[in-house]
Amino acid sequence: MIRLYVSSDLAPGSAVAPTLDQSRYLTQVMRLKVGDDLLAFNGRDGEWRAEVAEVLKKGVILRVVEQTRPQIFGPDLELIVAVVKKARVETIVEKAAELGARHVRLVLTRRTNADRLRLDRLDAIAEEAAEQTGRLDVPPVDNPVRLDALLDGWDEGRRLMFCDETGGAPAIDALMAAAQAAGQTVEQAGGGGKWAILIGPEGGFSPEEGERLRALPFATRVSLGPRILRADTAAIAAMTLWQAAVGDWER
Numbered sequence: 001m002i003r004l005y006v007s008s009d010l011a012p013g014s015a016v017a018p019t020l021d022q023s024r025y026l027t028q029v030m031r032l033k034v035g036d037d038l039l040a041f042n043g044r045d046g047e048w049r050a051e052v053a054e055v056l057k058k059g060v061i062l063r064v065v066e067q068t069r070p071q072i073f074g075p076d077l078e079l080i081v082a083v084v085k086k087a088r089v090e091t092i093v094e095k096a097a098e099l100g101a102r103h104v105r106l107v108l109t110r111r112t113n114a115d116r117l118r119l120d121r122l123d124a125i126a127e128e129a130a131e132q133t134g135r136l137d138v139p140p141v142d143n144p145v146r147l148d149a150l151l152d153g154w155d156e157g158r159r160l161m162f163c164d165e166t167g168g169a170p171a172i173d174a175l176m177a178a179a180q181a182a183g184q185t186v187e188q189a190g191g192g193g194k195w196a197i198l199i200g201p202e203g204g205f206s207p208e209e210g211e212r213l214r215a216l217p218f219a220t221r222v223s224l225g226p227r228i229l230r231a232d233t234a235a236i237a238a239m240t241l242w243q244a245a246v247g248d249w250e251r
């Protein structure tokens with residue numbers, strides 16, 4: 001069934017107006033008619049069955065019928081990536097939504113070669129990817145901030161998986177050991193333990209940045225194998241390894 005992310009509140013009987021693009025998708029691509037069903041979620045109220053109540057020139061109106069699932073969130077995993085080329089950032093945001101990151105943060109580093117990014121476009125990519133996965137929240141994508149500022153304001157209860165091509169430990173073992181040392185049970189890591197993954201820019205981290213990152217008490221420095229990966233590939237590999245080691249994948 002079609003799943004649609006909407007921003008309005010969802011409650012029995014309420015009317016919801018999807019965006020013009022979504023309306024076009026529903027009526028022109030999926031050919032929905034008045035009375036047809038779909039699923040709607042907003043990241044707060046769970047998932048609801050809704051039906052097409054009206055098809056107007058300026059979009060469709062949905063009527064919310066009943067809740068199909070209560071609101072749930074996946075593991076508390078943030079993905080922090082240095083700003084890279086626009087197309088790669090778009091891939092990273094889509095894959096972060098698919099692989100279960102709760103939040104995407106973009107950072108500026110010494111060697112960041114920043115393309116101008118359109119946050120609204122990145123949000124739309126995250127929403128579409130979330131619709132497709134079946135998850136009930138959409139990872140927000142934040143405006144880029146400086147890496148130093150992000151580290152200055154770090155919540156020390158959140159572990160950092162620092163992906164370092166210059167010599168980190170094998171990822172799965174290091175993540176499991178770090179989760180255990182932090183007192184996280186498998187259930188907590190999958191649902192309660194707080195983590196973030198850090199991926200650097202195409203030029204890598206500068207020596208000063210590397211030094212600071214290696215000294216952080218909350219960081220686990222990991223390798224993603226013997227080959228140097230592009231940032232988008234590294235992000236996908238890191239999220240996969242994290243999910244397999246301490247995330248919500250069944251073991």
Ligand code: SAH
Pocket residue numbers: 162163164165166168198199200201202203204205222223224225226227228229230231234
């Ligand atoms: N400094 C590199 C390229 C950096 S790749 C160069 O030689 O140009 C971009 C980012 O992806 C890195 O900062 C790192 O966070 C991550 N990455 C890529 N390959 C990796 C690997 N094999 N192990 C760990 N991290 C990796």
